[in-house]
Amino acid sequence: MDEKLLNQIPHIDEIAHRGVYNGVGPKHTDTFLERYSRENKVLPSLEDAIRATGLKDGMTISFHHHFRGGDHVVNQVVDKLAEMGFKNLTLAASSLAAVHAPLIDHIKNGVITHIETSGLRGELAEQVSRGLMDCPIVFRSHGGRAAAIRSGELHIDVAFLGAPSCDPYGNANGYSREEGGTIACGSMGYARTDAEYADKVVILTNRLVGYPNAPWAIPEDNVDYIVYMEDIGDPKGIMSGATRYTKNPKELLIAQTAANVIDAAGYFYDGFSMQMGSGGASLATARFLRDMMLERKIRCRFALGGITGQIAAMHEEGLIDRILDVQSFDLDAARSLKLNRFHHQISATYYASFLSAAAVDQLDFVILSALEIDTDFNVNVLTGSDGVIRGAIGGHPDTAAGASLSVVVAPLTRGRIPCVIDKVNTIVTPGSVVDVVVTDQGVAVNPRRPEVAKKLRKAGIHVYTIQELKDKAEALVGKPDPIRYKDRVVGVVMYRNNTIIDVIRQIDED
Amino acid sequence: MQLKKTAVAGTMESGDIMITIEPKDAGGVDLDLSSNVMQQYGRQIEAVIRETLSGLGIENAAVQAVDKGALDCTVRARVSAAAFRAAESSDYQWEVRK
Structure with missing residues (x-):
């Protein structure tokens, strides 16, 4: 093809091209095995990988929280x-846990000056609530974070993603199908969004396996560098064996009532969809639903979200057709993800981003826990009754908004602390997406849903x-004095569409 | 009620309060209160303790209270029990509470 011929092509200026073909370089002739050991993305050390990414002061780094309390990557x-x-x-982490307390020193010495996360616990949370950081922490839901990453509001320069298995080209996963053990975290759903959108992606793995590491959570085309590290996480902290069923009679009563509410409201039918939290009462709700499903011979089309062994067991006994797993909560769930072809791994975007139709939008119901619920049905899952940060938004507002029936379960009181109060300390999920509140001492339905109240009564x-639930709580424990805060804002709470729904202030202990 | 010795009632269990009462000759009631719900209920717990002591006719005492989220009825019961033990008295005034 001659350069001059270009002029003879009509509309050539409208056809995207990179000029005229001028040959290729030498084609490789060595074997796959030879290439494989020579040309790959594995770098000798973390330091080499950091240098290779071109990371600079002031940039944004990200992490996932699939290793939970066992994380050694951050x-x-x-x-x-x-x-x-x-x-x-x-x-910018998808969430942080108590194990991340060493970050306090790196905040004090100026290495980290801003944090974005879904939640915060332990000593780091205590200190942040007491004014550790100059710039407030930004709290986003899992769906809100995915949306912010995609829109560029949260631009990730370098993602450092721990993976229990990875091949030399970067196909990474939360478990391994190869011989020989590794740690397992099951789904790596939150990490998928980071891998897709970050400018540079570094996989940190304790187990390099042969190419191609299929199936993968993160495909090689999302990955720039790989570092082998002996220790990326402590299996004991990543997940426990099986999440146990509660024996607490209060929680069992709440669970039974929640199951009855779902049934009475008309959302328990052949082919329904659901999401369960990992709290005691919501796990127990799954057990009551299971009995009802067996009795009435009905099946669940799909279960979504953080997945527990209970959900996996119901899948294996044929009660749940499909599992969409963004995060595996225990080893039984991780095992099921590995073994069952219809136990499917999904990304945070697919799970809950408001920018696209997400799986949460297909939910019939969700069972959610709460630290506090107020008389406007607003829910707090982020700050404790003393005003200190001790929780995570997770998918709370995403699923409450997406599900046709959002059921919030909580004991009426925890010790002396009432859970139904005049005004929550921090609004995480607005009352406008909360439908039913189930406590051990009664059920309340949001006045927005009179048809649900009518069906329950029937x-x-x-x-x-x-208001009656709040009065019951107060009659029992008395009316609490309000938490004292200083004016200074230490946390900004985003709703799932990344509008600011509330702020967290520094606690006042003077 | 005349306090004769140091006495204790209650436990450190969740939902309970541990009260230690020590006799004192003068100077009113010294109260050393710690609670895991201090901000929300510290004021009310203190009021209930002082009210219970004065109801028993105790004007001078050193009281240490370690609260783990006890309800008012529990606080009253533990303070009364500690006071009767400190007074070496079993002259309990039983009554029906509503």
Whole structure:
């Protein structure tokens, strides 16, 4: 093809092209095995990988929280970044746990100056609530974070993603099908969104396996560098064996009532869809639903979200057709993800992003827990009764908004602390997407849903007003004095569409 | 009620309060209260303790209270029990409470 011929092509300026073909370089002739050991993305050390990414002061780094309390990635990476002299970084994790307390020193020495996360616990949360950071922490839901990453509101320069298995080209997964053990975290749904959108992606793995590591959570075309590290997480902290069923009679009563509410409201039918939280009462609700499904011979089309062994067991006995798993909560769930072809791994975007039709929008019902619920049905899952941060937004507002019936379960009181109160300390999920509140001492239906209240009454379930539940709690434990806060804002809480729904202030202990 | 010795009632279990009462000659009631719900209920717990003591006719005492989220009825019961033990008295005034 001659350059001059270009002029003879009509509309050539409208056809995207890269000029005229001028040959290719030498084609490789060595074997796959030879290439494989020579040309790959594995770098000798974390330090090499950090340098290769071109990370600079002021940039944003990200992490996933699939290793939960057993995570050893965040601390090792940030230690290394501090050692290499980086400053002024934004740390955007899908969530943080008590194990991340060492970040306190890196905040004090200026390595980390801003944090985005779904939640915060332990000593780091305590100190943040007491004013550790200059710039407030931004709290987003799992769906809100996925949306912010896609829209660019949260731009990730470098993602450091721990993976229990990875091949030399970057196909990474939360378990391994190869011989020989590794740690397992099951689904890596939250990490998928980071891998897709981050400018540079580094996989940190404790187990390099042969190419191609199929099936994968993260495909190689999303990955730039790979580092082998002996220790990326402690299996004991990542997940426990099986999540146990509660024996607490209060929780069992709440669970039984929640199951009855779902049935009476008309959302329990052949082919329904559901999501269960991992709290005691919501797990127990699954057990009551299971009995009802067997009795009436009906099946669930799909279960969504954080998946537990209970859901996996119901899938294996044929009661749930499909599982959409963004995060596996226990080893039984992780095992099922590995073995069952219809137990499917999904990304945070697919799970809950408001920017696209997400799986949460197909939910019939969701069972959600709460620290506090107020008389406007607003829910707090982020700050404790003393005003200190001690929780995570998770998918709470995403699923409450998406599900046709959102059921919030909580004991009426925890010790002396009432759970139904005048005004929640922090609004995480607005009352406008909360439909039913189930406590051990009664059920309340949001006045927005009079048809639900009517159906519950018809089924013989006593429906209280939320005010009546609040009064019951107060009669028992007294009216609490309000938490004292200072003016200073230490946390900004985003609703799932990334509008600011509330702020968290520094607690006042003077 | 005349306090004769140091006495204790209650436990450190969740939902309970541990009260230690020590006799004192003068100076009113010294109260050292700690609670896991201090911000929300500290004021009310203190009021209930002082009210219960004055109801028993105790004007001077050193009281240590370690609260783990006890309800008012529990606080009253533990303070009364500690006071009767400190007074070496079993002259309980039983009554029906509503």
